Amino acid sequence: MGETLTAFAASDTLIEVVYLIASALFILSLKWMSSPTTARHGVWAGEIGMVLAIAGTLLHHGIVDYKWIAIALVLGSGIGIPLGMVQMTAVPQRTALSHAFGAFCVTLVGTAEFYLRSPQVPRFMMSVLSMEVILGGLTFTGSLMAAGKLQEILPQRPLTYRGQNIVNLSFLAVAIGIAVYLVIHPGARQLFPFMIGIPLIFGVLMIVPIGGADMPTVISLLNSYAGLSAAAMGFVLDNKLLIIAGALDGSSGFILSVIMSKAMNRSFANVLFGAFGQVQTAAAGGEEAKPVRSATAEEAASILTAANKVVVVPGYGMAVAQAQHKVRELYDALTKKGVDVRFAIHPVAGRMPGHMNVLLAEADIPYDRLMEMDEINGDFAQTDVALIIGANDVTNPAARTDTGSPIYGMPILDVDKARTVMVIKRGMSPGFAGIDNPLYYLDKTLMLFGDAKSFVSNIVREVGGGHG
Amino acid sequence: MGSSLVDALFIFMLAAFIGFEVIRRVSPLLHTPLMSLTNALDAIAVVGAIILVGEHKSKFAAILGVMAIIAATSNVVGGFLITDRMLKMFKSSRPAKS
Numbered sequence: 328m329g330e331t332l333t334a335f336a337a338s339d340t341l342i343e344v345v346y347l348i349a350s351a352l353f354i355l356s357l358k359w360m361s362s363p364t365t366a367r368h369g370v371w372a373g374e375i376g377m378v379l380a381i382a383g384t385l386l387h388h389g390i391v392d393y394k395w396i397a398i399a400l401v402l403g404s405g406i407g408i409p410l411g412m413v414q415m416t417a418v419p420q421r422t423a424l425s426h427a428f429g430a431f432c433v434t435l436v437g438t439a440e441f442y443l444r445s446p447q448v449p450r451f452m453m454s455v456l457s458m459e460v461i462l463g464g465l466t467f468t469g470s471l472m473a474a475g476k477l478q479e480i481l482p483q484r485p486l487t488y489r490g491q492n493i494v495n496l497s498f499l500a501v502a503i504g505i506a507v508y509l510v511i512h513p514g515a516r517q518l519f520p521f522m523i524g525i526p527l528i529f530g531v532l533m534i535v536p537i538g539g540a541d542m543p544t545v546i547s548l549l550n551s552y553a554g555l556s557a558a559a560m561g562f563v564l565d566n567k568l569l570i571i572a573g574a575l576d577g578s579s580g581f582i583l584s585v586i587m588s589k590a591m592n593r594s595f596a597n598v599l600f601g602a603f604g605q606v607q608t609a610a611a612g613g614e615e616a617k618p619v620r621s622a623t624a625e626e627a628a629s630i631l632t633a634a635n636k637v638v639v640v641p642g643y644g645m646a647v648a649q650a651q652h653k654v655r656e657l658y659d660a661l662t663k664k665g666v667d668v669r670f671a672i673h674p675v676a677g678r679m680p681g682h683m684n685v686l687l688a689e690a691d692i693p694y695d696r697l698m699e700m701d702e703i704n705g706d707f708a709q710t711d712v713a714l715i716i717g718a719n720d721v722t723n724p725a726a727r728t729d730t731g732s733p734i735y736g737m738p739i740l741d742v743d744k745a746r747t748v749m750v751i752k753r754g755m756s757p758g759f760a761g762i763d764n765p766l767y768y769l770d771k772t773l774m775l776f777g778d779a780k781s782f783v784s785n786i787v788r789e790v791g792g793g794h795g
Numbered sequence: 796m797g798s799s800l801v802d803a804l805f806i807f808m809l810a811a812f813i814g815f816e817v818i819r820r821v822s823p824l825l826h827t828p829l830m831s832l833t834n835a836l837d838a839i840a841v842v843g844a845i846i847l848v849g850e851h852k853s854k855f856a857a858i859l860g861v862m863a864i865i866a867a868t869s870n871v872v873g874g875f876l877i878t879d880r881m882l883k884m885f886k887s888s889r890p891a892k893s
Contacts, residue, residue, distance in 0.1 A: 353836050354813055360829050361820040363885040370879045373836055377871055384842040390849030392857070399848065399861045403841075403868025410869055411876025415884075418827060418877070425834045425874060428866040435863040436843045439856035451800055550830055557840045562803055564843050570803055571810040576837040578814030583826060674823060681826030685881050693888030699823050 338386050345383030346568040352376030353572055357579070363694055380568060415689045416646055419542065419678040420477035426549045427470035433556045434463035438523065440563055446514030453513050455562040457506035461526045462556035465499075468530030470549050476534070477542060477678055485538040498529040539643070540720065542678045544587040551580025583680050590674035590700075592726075592737040619755070622773040624782060627749055628789030630773075631657075634711035634747075636667045638703060640740055641683050642676050644717020644752075648779035654716065655690040657783055660790040669696050671703040671713075671740050673721035704741050713745035717779050719752075723764045734762060748772040751782050828881040835874025841867035 352372045359369030385396070413421045437460040441448070448456070475481035502525040505518050537545050558573025560566075588594070622630075631637060639658075645651060661668050670692065676683045684697055707713060715722055718740075725732040726739045742748055743766055750767060752774060766772060775782055821829050844867060847860035 349839075353839075354817065356832065356836065357814070357817045357821070357829075360825055360832060361817075362822065363824060363882070363887070366825055366828065366882045366885070367879065370832065370875055370882060373832060374875050377835070377839065377875070380839055380842055381845070384845050385849075387846055387849065389846065392849055392851045395857065395861050396845055396848050396864065399844075399864035400868050403865040404872045406865065407869035407872025407874075408876065410873030411880070413877070415881070418831070418881075421873075421877065422827075422830055422834065425831070425870045428870050429834060429837050429840065432838070432840050432844060432863040432867040432870075435859040435866075436840065436847055439847055439853075439859040439863075443852055443856055546830070550833065554833070554837055557837050558807060560840055560843055562800075562807075564846070565799060565803065566843060567803070567806050569839060569843060570807050572836050572839040574807050574810035575814040575818075576833040578811050579818045579829065579833045582815065582818050583830065586823070586826075672823070679827060680830065681823060681828070684824045685827045685884070688881070688884040688886070691884075691886065694824055694885045695887050695889065697824060 338388050342383045342386055343567075345379050346566075349376040349380040349383070350568055350571045352379070353575060357575060415685055416649065417478075418685060419546065419682060420474045422679060423470045423474035423477060423546055423549065426546070426553045427467050427474065429553045430463045430466035430470060430556060433553075433560050434460050434467055434523065436560060437463060437563065438519075441519055442516070444513075445516050445519075448513035450510050450513075452563055453510045454506070455559045457509060457522060459556050459559035459563060460523050461502050461506060462552050462559065464523050464526030465530035465533065466549050466552040466556060468527045469534050469545075470530075470553075472531055472534035473537070473542065473545055473549065476537070476539070483539045485536045485541075487536045491532075491536055495529060495532045498525055498532065502526050502529065539678060540675070541591075543675045543680050543682070544584055544591065544593070546679045547580050547583035547587050549580070551577050551584055554578070554580055587675055587680060590738060592734070617768045619767050619774050620770070620772065621776055622749070624775070624785035625789050627773065627775055628786045630747060630749075631661060631666065631712055631714070631786065632664055632790055634666055636669075636706075636710045637661060637712045637714060638669050638671050638698075638707065638710045638742075638745065640671045640673075640713060640715045640718050640722060640742055641687065642673075642716065642718025642721065643678060643682075644719075645779055646677060646682065646686055646717070648717060650716060650780040650783050651686045651690040653780050653783040653787060654687070655692050656787045657790070658692055658696075660787050664790070669698050669703065671698050671700065671742075673700055673718070673740055676718060676721055700738060700740055707741045707744040710745040712747045712749060713742040715742060715748065715750045716783065717751065719764055720762060722766055723762060725762070725765055729765075732762065742766065743769060743771075746771065749775055751775045751777065751779050753778065824885070825882075828878045831874050831878045831881070835871055835878065838867040838870035838874065841871065 353376050356369040356373035359365040437456055476483050505522045554573050554576025558570050561569030561573055658668050672683050722740050722742045724743045726734045726737040844860045844863035848857050851857050
């Protein structure tokens, strides 16, 4: 008996040591993400840490049943492989879906722990357990909704109604009220399903008013919630590795949410309480059609070829049109003619943080040609042509000048300072937020009407002199 | 019991600060792979589910645990896979491109 006890203790110590190593590897993994040259080491460190942690957990003395663990691990890997092989354009919805899976796992474990322990649940444990399932539940359905909107299974248009925030917040308040009651009376098992069910509904309601342009912020925020719920689970299980991984994920999502909300000039409270999608369409309409100058692919090609410096501004429209590979051909053709071509990436361009960078990297555009907003904004005055492909609001000069504009104050790419501005656009319809863009009516602006992919490939053909 | 709770809060606080400092330095270029990587790391929650299934304290808990392992493992495998695929694509023009 004494011998087995020491054996137990030894295996527990071993597990703790393995978890310690895994924690260190996780931190290194994120540290190596700071630069593209070391980032792949980060993935390896994370993988090694994960394998060690799972192997170490299997040594846990209480484990009697390995069969179902093995079956579940195999099934999970079977689902994970196709999810890891999706197209790069589908990465935003894949990310939202994986937030949902993570939250699902946490919610299930929290539920099982409650029914195993109730009615003997210490107060602190019940508080973190409530936090775990509330955050997990709302992240689960919220992320599924976000994934549905991004995949365009659900309507992308935001649905709003009067008093929406009050309705949503009262759902959340009821769930928290139940949590408080359960902390005091952990034997009230009949209330537990409500503490899960209400956040599940809240998660849906939270995403209903979100439009596509707000997705980068929302995905970051859901990322943060998923991390925090995992950290809460670490408190419940007294598992330090889980606390650390959850805290890292939570702070990562938090930082990205702050960056995204700054880039959209939203207040931080606005983001935290899920009150996004509030951009009103007040400024649109009521004006007669103003004259614009349009140009053909041939004209655009001759201006681009004559330029010294070109800055391309990609947006979600480029992703929708799948134009990134044609853009790379244009980059190659112009570079060959001695034109300096760079790309200006607004933080909220696309549907998730860093979305444009991944698409352009996939198209083999070297990453040192991809410029952040702050790096490139000073250079637009020396730029001959700013070529905007599928971006709108992030280039709208009204954000700088028009105090009445809904996007006033939002940091933008100063494309209007370039000598010539070209905008590839399907038609004159306003962008996602429904805000008119004065950029299009400037004398220096040429509108290139058409589908981004075919228009860019026409330009490539003209630049390349017939053999594009 | 009380001290292990306080320990856990200390660990959470320190990890959150490390997270802030480390992630602040991640280039915006890599924000998408960062998110898929943290997602994979976060799926370490699988260890909680493994214990739940392995201990088999009740059938209900074991069933929830199996579903939880499946969900978390798919994040681990899918997350690392796609992060690596993305990072492989990021190439610089400087090291001898011709």
